[in-house]
Amino acid sequence: MCTVQEYTYLIFPMSKVLDRLNTFYHSLKNMKAIRVHKFGGPEVLKYETDVSIPKFGSSDILVNVKAVGINPVETYIRAGTYARKPQLPFTPGNDCAGIVEEVGSNVTDFKKGDRVYTTQTLTGAYAEFTISPSNKVHILHSGLSFAQGAALSTPYLTAYRALFIRGAGKPGETVLVHGASGGVGVAAVQFARSCGMLVLGTAGTPEGIEIVKKAGAHFAFNHRSTDYLEDIKKAIKEKAIDVIVENASHINLGKDLTLLAKGGRVAVVGSRGQVEINPRDTMAREASISGVMLSNSSEKEFKESYAAIWGGKEAGWLRPIIGKEFTLENACQAHADIISGGGALGKTVLTVS
Ligand SMILES: NC(=O)c1ccc[n+]([C@@H]2O[C@H](COP(=O)([O-])OP(=O)(O)OC[C@H]3O[C@@H](n4cnc5c(N)ncnc54)[C@H](OP(=O)(O)O)[C@@H]3O)[C@@H](O)[C@H]2O)c1
Known part of the structure; x- marks a missing residue:
């Protein structure tokens, strides 16, 4: 004989209940993010304050973003000139560092509060929160700042x-x-x-x-x-x-x-x-x-590179150099700057508060 609760779990596994609760909880909150509604110049990067916090799956991690690495490729994608075009509207970016906010029910390697950096996101990094598959999230070495973490990927x-x-x-x-x-x-x-x-x-x-x-x-x-x-x-x-x-x-x-x-x-x-x-x-x-x-890169090659990054920090020679820093709100200036040829000074990052 089952209790009502046990019966509920049998027909509707606990992990699914938790995932549904997460989805519901996050659908109630909004976040700041950059949204692109049409391809074009840096001005199409729109700073919006009422973007829904994205829903995450059972193998994903919700990251509270603190810093974002800006890459030239994101300017080509934004302009619509890159071979791979995302569906509009979208939030750009894959490289960020921040703090784990929540993990999907199948994620065991990370927990809320871990300092991490991402090598891919599902929902875009130019935002207060982003979702990454757990195999694209990595522990950020305690000797690195969030800005340096955003410069790694x-x-x-x-x-x-x-x-x-x-x-x-x-x-x-x-x-x-x-x-x-x-x-x-x-x-x-x-x-x-x-x-x-x-x-x-x-x-x-x-x-x-x-x-x-x-x-x-x-x-x-x-x-x-x-x-x-x-x-x-x-x-x-x-x-x-x-x-x-x-x-x-x-x-x-x-x-x-x-x-x-x-x-x-x-x-x-x-x-x-x-x-x-x-x-x-x-x-x-x-x-x-x-x-x-x-x-x-194959998954084996990626793993080799992640290990080299971690080893470099442990040995002390890996020291990302941060150049120009912009706020999330000023992402369009960051895009204009990185492609201007005005002289790089290390990695360009966005800070997110
Ligand atoms: N193939 C890939 O998978 C891949 C991945 C990442 C990046 N990329 C590409 O690689 C390039 C560099 O990326 P990044 O993130 O390092 O960009 P970045 O931070 O904007 O740096 C650009 C670099 O190019 C230098 N540069 C400018 N004119 C040059 C010249 N005439 N000769 C030699 N170097 C010159 C810049 O030097 P000064 O500013 O000091 O002049 C700076 O060091 C970009 O084109 C990017 O799209 C490709």
């Missing part, structure tokens, strides 16, 4: 993929991080330095050069100065470069090939247009050009 995962998985960088090799003052560049410099590579990095402003040095590059150059390629060659005593992590391939790919050692590799991370190359520059060197697309 896309930049460090992409840098790891470019440098080690696609670029096959090894200790003892020489790497040029072409565009080392931004999110991906700083991360690539830190990974490369930590594993015993000789690290050269570039930036486009004197302040950016300081960031590249602070990140740990042995040598830093200004990619806007006319003679910097000669300066690079002099710095490494006319030796050649084994790996180039290229953040501006539409400008540099042709020149990169002339800098490479025999068996050298260029990892194409960023490109905003076409460029002319001389294929002959690859021949005697047997050089390779490898495309990089973070979203192509």
Whole structure:
């Protein structure tokens, strides 16, 4: 004989009851978020204060967002020029750090109050609350701030993929991080330095050069100065470069090939247009050009990268450098700024209160 309560659980499992209660509870509250109702310029990022807190599933985590990492790709998606277009309206962003607010009934690895960062969201990161599948949520090391946590995902995962998985960088090799003052560049410099590579990095402003040095590059150059390629060659005593992590391939790919050692590799991370190359520059060197697309990573590769990020923090060399900070309300200014070419100073983040 069952009690009424036991009978209810039998026909309607407890986990489902809790999930339904969560959904009901959150449908009563609103949050602040950026919403995009049409594709276009930065002005289509609308700050709204009455957005429903999203509903989460049994394997998801509701995160109270404290800081958001802004990535250039989010400006392409917002403009509607990226290959993958989200359904309108949407809240942008995948990279954030914050505090676990609630967990779905099947989630056992996290609890309310944990400090976390996300590598993917289901409902967008530019918001007070976001939902992430639990396998895309990671404990934020106690030595990192929320802003630094928001700088981990896309930049460090992409840098790891470019440098080690696609670029096959090894200790003892020489790497040029072409565009080392931004999110991906700083991360690539830190990974490369930590594993015993000789690290050269570039930036486009004197302040950016300081960031590249602070990140740990042995040598830093200004990619806007006319003679910097000669300066690079002099710095490494006319030796050649084994790996180039290229953040501006539409400008540099042709020149990169002339800098490479025999068996050298260029990892194409960023490109905003076409460029002319001389294929002959690859021949005697047997050089390779490898495309990089973070979203192509396998689950095994992602796990490897997450472990490298955690290990880097434990060892002390992983130190995300935060550049410009904007409030959630000013997300449109952040988008205008990151794409302006005004000079990166580390990772651009939004703070959410
Ligand atoms: N393939 C992928 O999966 C993937 C993933 C993430 C990012 N990306 C792309 O990778 C690029 C970098 O991303 P991010 O997050 O690091 O952006 P970011 O923070 O805006 O940094 C951009 C970097 O590019 C540099 N740059 C500008 N002009 C350059 C030039 N002529 N030569 C060399 N570098 C130059 C900037 O230097 P200054 O500002 O100092 O001039 C800065 O270091 C973007 O195009 C982004 O879309 C691709």
